[in-house]
Amino acid sequence: MSEKNIKNLEEIFEARIARDEKIEPKDWMPEKYRQTHIRQISQHAHSEIIGMLPEGNWITRAPSLRRKAALLAKVQDEAGHGLYLYSACETLGISRDELYEQLHSGKAKYSSIFNYPTITWADMGAIGWLVDGAAIINQVPLCNTSFGPYARAMVRVCKEESFHQRQGFEIMLTLCRGSEEQKAMAQDALNRWWWPSLMMLGPTDAESVHTEQSMKWKLKRKSNDELRQQFIDQTVPQADLLGITVPDPDLKWNEETGHYDFGEIDWDEFWQVVKGHGPCNKERMNARVNAWNNGEWVRDAAMAYAEKNANKKVAKAS
Amino acid sequence: MTEKRNWPLWEIFVRSKNGLEHRHFGSLHAADAEMALENARDVYTRRNEGVSIWVVESKHITASNPEQNGEMFEPAQDKVYRHPTFYDLPDEVKHM
Numbered sequence: 001m002s003e004k005n006i007k008n009l010e011e012i013f014e015a016r017i018a019r020d021e022k023i024e025p026k027d028w029m030p031e032k033y034r035q036t037h038i039r040q041i042s043q044h045a046h047s048e049i050i051g052m053l054p055e056g057n058w059i060t061r062a063p064s065l066r067r068k069a070a071l072l073a074k075v076q077d078e079a080g081h082g083l084y085l086y087s088a089c090e091t092l093g094i095s096r097d098e099l100y101e102q103l104h105s106g107k108a109k110y111s112s113i114f115n116y117p118t119i120t121w122a123d124m125g126a127i128g129w130l131v132d133g134a135a136i137i138n139q140v141p142l143c144n145t146s147f148g149p150y151a152r153a154m155v156r157v158c159k160e161e162s163f164h165q166r167q168g169f170e171i172m173l174t175l176c177r178g179s180e181e182q183k184a185m186a187q188d189a190l191n192r193w194w195w196p197s198l199m200m201l202g203p204t205d206a207e208s209v210h211t212e213q214s215m216k217w218k219l220k221r222k223s224n225d226e227l228r229q230q231f232i233d234q235t236v237p238q239a240d241l242l243g244i245t246v247p248d249p250d251l252k253w254n255e256e257t258g259h260y261d262f263g264e265i266d267w268d269e270f271w272q273v274v275k276g277h278g279p280c281n282k283e284r285m286n287a288r289v290n291a292w293n294n295g296e297w298v299r300d301a302a303m304a305y306a307e308k309n310a311n312k313k314v315a316k317a318s
Numbered sequence: 319m320t321e322k323r324n325w326p327l328w329e330i331f332v333r334s335k336n337g338l339e340h341r342h343f344g345s346l347h348a349a350d351a352e353m354a355l356e357n358a359r360d361v362y363t364r365r366n367e368g369v370s371i372w373v374v375e376s377k378h379i380t381a382s383n384p385e386q387n388g389e390m391f392e393p394a395q396d397k398v399y400r401h402p403t404f405y406d407l408p409d410e411v412k413h414m
Contacts, residue, residue: 024384026381026383027384027386028384028385039366073364075362076364077364080360080361080364081345084361084363087344087345087346088344090327090345096324096325096347097324144394152344154345160365263362286330299325299349300323302327302349302350302353303323303349304326305349305350306349306353307323310350
């Protein structure tokens with residue numbers, strides 16, 4: 001195909017997206033669109049899969065059967081979300097094995113928030129409330145993104161995500177209405193998860209390299225800073241309701257802008273964690289790689305069994 | 319020793335309730351059809367989304383090529399006489 005032809009196809013393609021038409025896997029698409037989507041969707045899928053680890057840590061130690069059932073269901077949902085997203089990603093012509101390989105080799109990233117440890121039960125509350133809360137803010141606009149399989153996966157994910165946030169908030173609420181020690185646990189969890197949750201919404205607009213192109217392709221509807229402001233505005237009143245304090249001395253309501261002003265985010269910490277130097281990067285990756293490697297014989301056995309049965313059927317038929 | 323094969327990809331179709339058709343829900347990997355059904359139950363119907371599941375190995379699906387959508391679908395566009403509004407009838411004719 002000549003360069004002129006490609007340019008022409010690209011223009012038609014961009015116009016389709018501008019008209020809110022969806023792009024489906026077999027449609028022609030610019031190579032950059034394909035690669036950007038593989039990167040973003042796989043990163044999203046990896047985040048769901050690694051995201052199971054910090055919470056899986058507490059399933060056996062949940063304080064009641066009710067809490068245990070809910071947490072188990074939430075972690076199972078995350079596995080499901082990872083699977084929807086991997087499937088969507090595979091429609092772009094990359095195999096599941098390649099995707100795993102990128103995760104396991106460290107070539108692909110996942111959300112940095114999962115590199116923080118979950119040291120008390122209150123962390124299950126804070127994660128549901130804050131981390132899932134921030135994730136919902138990120139994800140809702142993606143239900144309308146231009147790539148059909150991604151948009152459809154996100155519709156399903158968003159439907160399921162609101163239970164996650166509510167179960168987290170309920171944990172926080174119970175702790176905050178409990179003993180002094182329990183309330184202190186909730187405050188401690190908020191102290192540790194607040195800033196990483198703000199970082200989850202991505203680098204500031206000035207630092208964000210993908211924003212403009214992503215807006216065009218509807219991978220993004222609002223900038224990182226807008227999303228962050230939205231998250232803060234909706235979460236601070238919830239902290240007030242819980243009766244715990246957001247760990248930011250500069251946080252205050254701004255009557256003029258109608259938003260909360262907030263303090264400086266420690267972006268050095270963010271980049272350190274992204275680069276692999278967070279408290280749990282190694283632990284998460286080891287757990288994931290071990291799970292994959294230790295499960296290999298099970299996958300092989302299942303495949304061997306399936307092949308044996310298929311051969312039996314062929315033998316019977318002939 | 320045979321060459322190692324990964325679990326193949328399956329397309330999942332779910333009937334939400336009786337009276338509705340099966341609809342494509344997504345795909346997943348499984349060693350065989352039985353496992354694909356079990357996995358589909360866990361991945362796609364955790365909240366009563368279905369009463370029946372079909373699984374089809376993806377390689378068995380033949381799809382039309384969007385690049386040939388012109389030849390494929392445009393012939394239907396100029397056949398307006400296939401629609402009831404093409405026919406002019408006097409207003410006195412009711413219920414037709």
